[in-house]
Amino acid sequence: MLDIQKLEKSFGEKRAVQGLSFTVEKGTVLGFLGPNGAGKSTSMRMISGVLEPDSGDALIDGKSIVSARREAQAALGYLPEGAPLYDDMTPPEFLAFMASARAIPRSQRKQAIERAIADSRISTVCGQRIGSLSKGYRRRVGLAGAILHDPPVLLLDEPTDGLDPNQKRAVRALIARMAPRKAIVISTHTLTEVPAMCTRAIIVDRGRIVADDTPDGLLKLSADGTLESAFTRLTDQAEAESA
Amino acid sequence: MNRFRQQFDSFLPTYRRELGAYFATPMAYVFLGVFLLSLGMFTWEAARFFDTGTADLSPFFVWHPWIYMIFLPALAMRLWADEASAGTDELLLSLPLGMPGLVLGKLFAAWSVAAAGLIFTLPMWVTVNYLGAPDNAAIALTYFVSLLMAGSYLSIGAAISALTGSQVTAFVISVVIAFVFTAAGWPLVLSGVKSLFGAGMAELVAHFSFLSHFEAAQRGVLEFRSVLFFLGVITLWTILNGLWASRQRLG
Numbered sequence: 001m002l003d004i005q006k007l008e009k010s011f012g013e014k015r016a017v018q019g020l021s022f023t024v025e026k027g028t029v030l031g032f033l034g035p036n037g038a039g040k041s042t043s044m045r046m047i048s049g050v051l052e053p054d055s056g057d058a059l060i061d062g063k064s065i066v067s068a069r070r071e072a073q074a075a076l077g078y079l080p081e082g083a084p085l086y087d088d089m090t091p092p093e094f095l096a097f098m099a100s101a102r103a104i105p106r107s108q109r110k111q112a113i114e115r116a117i118a119d120s121r122i123s124t125v126c127g128q129r130i131g132s133l134s135k136g137y138r139r140r141v142g143l144a145g146a147i148l149h150d151p152p153v154l155l156l157d158e159p160t161d162g163l164d165p166n167q168k169r170a171v172r173a174l175i176a177r178m179a180p181r182k183a184i185v186i187s188t189h190t191l192t193e194v195p196a197m198c199t200r201a202i203i204v205d206r207g208r209i210v211a212d213d214t215p216d217g218l219l220k221l222s223a224d225g226t227l228e229s230a231f232t233r234l235t236d237q238a239e240a241e242s243a
Numbered sequence: 244m245n246r247f248r249q250q251f252d253s254f255l256p257t258y259r260r261e262l263g264a265y266f267a268t269p270m271a272y273v274f275l276g277v278f279l280l281s282l283g284m285f286t287w288e289a290a291r292f293f294d295t296g297t298a299d300l301s302p303f304f305v306w307h308p309w310i311y312m313i314f315l316p317a318l319a320m321r322l323w324a325d326e327a328s329a330g331t332d333e334l335l336l337s338l339p340l341g342m343p344g345l346v347l348g349k350l351f352a353a354w355s356v357a358a359a360g361l362i363f364t365l366p367m368w369v370t371v372n373y374l375g376a377p378d379n380a381a382i383a384l385t386y387f388v389s390l391l392m393a394g395s396y397l398s399i400g401a402a403i404s405a406l407t408g409s410q411v412t413a414f415v416i417s418v419v420i421a422f423v424f425t426a427a428g429w430p431l432v433l434s435g436v437k438s439l440f441g442a443g444m445a446e447l448v449a450h451f452s453f454l455s456h457f458e459a460a461q462r463g464v465l466e467f468r469s470v471l472f473f474l475g476v477i478t479l480w481t482i483l484n485g486l487w488a489s490r491q492r493l494g
Contacts, residue, residue, distance in 0.1 A: 011494055042494075048337040052492045070249065070339040078337040084330030086260070088267040100256040101338045129267075145334075 001026050001183035002153050007046050007056035009039075009207075016042045018207040020056070024183040024200075026152070029175060031198035031215070032187040035235050039207040040187045041081050044157050047185075048078040061152045074102065077151040079159055081187075083142030087131030091122050091141045094130060095148055102149045112148055119174055120144035121167075135162035143171065147178070154184045160193055172197050191227045205235045250341035257340070257348025261322070262355055270321075271356050278314050278360045282306060286367070299377045300385070303367055304461050307389050308425045308453050311357075311396045316417035318356060319400025320410045322349045323488060327408035332491060346485045350394070350401050350477075357393040361386060381463030388460035391473040392453055396421050398480035405487040424476075428452025 002024040009017045017039040024030050034040050045051035047058045049069045058065045061075035086094055095113045104112050117123050120140045125133055130141060139162055146154060159175075160168045175184060175197055186197060194201055195215040203211040203218070211218060211234050215227065222230035265271035285306040326332040335345070368386075371377045399420050404413040426432050427448050437445035449455045456469035 009494065045333070050333050050336040050492065051494050070341070073337060073339040076337070078334075080330065080333040080337065082330055084334050086264065086331055087329065088264050089260075093263070097256060097260045098338075100259070101253065101340055103252065103339075 001061055002047075002185065003059040004043075004047065005057045005059070007043060007058065008054045009042055009046060009051065010054055016207050017046070017053075020204070020207070020209065022202060022209065022212065024153075024185060026183055027180050028200055029179050029184045029186065029198045031194045031201035032185050032204070033189065033191070033194065033201055033231065034204040036189070038204045038235075040204060041157060042207075043204070044078075044081070044155055044185075044187055048076060048080075048155055049073045050080075074149075075152055077146035077149065077154045079139075079142045079146040079154075079156045081157040083139045085130045085138060085141055085145075087129065089130055090128060091117065091126050091130060091144065094141060095144060098145045098148050104149055112150070116144040116148045119147060121170055136164060136167050139163060140167070140171070143174075152182055154178070154182055155187075156184070157187045158189075159186060160188070160190065168193075191231055194227060203231060203234050210234045251344040251347070253338075253340035253342075253344030254348045254351075257345050258352050261349050261352030264321075265352065265356050271359075274314065274318055274356060275360050275363065278310065279363055281314075282310055282364065285310070300367060300371055300382050301461060303364070304385050304389065304457075308392065308457055311393055312421040312425050313418060315353075315357060315393060315396035316400040316403075316414050316421060318353050319397045320404050320413040320417065322353060322401045323405035323484075324408050324410040324413050328410070336492065342485050342489055346401070346481055346488060350398055350481060350484070353397045353401065354390075354394050357397060358390060361390060361393070378463055384463060384465050385460050388457060388469060388473070391470065391477075392457055395424075395453065395473050395476040395480070398477045398484065399424070402480045402484035402487060405484050424451065425453050428454030428456075428458070 004020055004022050007017055007020040008015075020039070020043055022030075032040055032043070042051065046053045047060070047065065049065045049072060053066065057067075058072070060072040063072040063075060065072040086097070089097065092113060095116055096109065099109045099112060117126065120143045122137060122140050122144055125137050125141075130138065133141065139159065143156070143159055146156065160171050163171060172193075175186070178184065179199075186193075188194070198215060201211075201213065201215055201218055202209055211221070211230075213221075218227060218230045219225055222228075222233065265274075282303070286303045289306075323332075326335060368379075368382055371382075372379070400413070400417040403417045403420065404410070407413045407416065429452075433445050433449055436448050450472075453473075456466075456472050459466045459469050
């Protein structure tokens, strides 16, 4: 469903992403992990068509983000880092804009918006401007925008950041509910979220994949049985190798 | 053909969203209020509308380029810079939207607010008809060219907004560029150019001046040259706008 092929991106001298390749099948929730500046967000931007890769390609539901960008973007739901939203709109206005931008047929718009509002549990704040919402609600409005058109591939950058434990559980449950029908990539640096949400995890460092396994498999690589120590070991190792 | 149309189907969602944004915040109301107030003040106080003794709108139209030069960059500065500061440009670029429709949708939203400002000045037109018998065809023509000129100023502001990513910087640079385009036709500038580079050069500079082209319309002459000039300016800056907004995809 999602096929990443040798994505490369440099900013001046800095090689942000170096030959990133992986595939995600339907039913997989992939945790996309790595320290800050590892190239996670740059990769997400390239896959979503926001940033053009220097070379390589990403096939979303079989459509190339390079040569058929609009078709590929239509098959993708994307929650950008920090969940940027239009503060002057209310959540239903925002979703109506997203529905028209995604060319959802008029007859289905109302239903799609109602479903996204229910799934992301934002019905209580529908009368408020997005600018006045708390971080957690903003994140969920962004999530509602990403799942509005029921895309086969979802790309979520820090979907649970800023949520309280109850909200986190609700988002996890929503992701688990959608997982069988979609390929989902979740970028996060909250490692405790990974076993709870993901069926597979990739760790990137300095623009390269340093580990690709199930959360349980990654745990085996650690000294003390925590994901954190596995993460530290893998990313330190990459640092030492490149030094 | 279908692919060509696809590039523009982002026009309506963008236009509606941007127009909504102007009126969801006090921005459009403040703009309209201050725009009308200053236009009225200049017309009555500086140009002495009632003392000219003739029933026409020339004391009103003469200020349009100067008022536009200051106010329209203020209206356009948020169009792209606001997206950049809020991070919504990333959301926008991840949607399957064509760039031409996006650029035109934003420009036309700002243009509509400016047009609303012009519509609110129509009571002036009614007033001169009450006071005398003005050349209504000439006034209608001047309104039309004024609207085109407003689009030209806005297209400059929108393009610069996409270039800088900061509202304040966009405003300052747009006013400077707008001033250059306006003042190029100023007698003061033209006589200076004439004495320095000769009459030919002065004529060339005047060709690129909003002031010169608007003056032709004020005389009640529909010069297709002027209409084409303003359309050309809008097209040029709109293309630059598209290029500068797409630049972000390159990183």
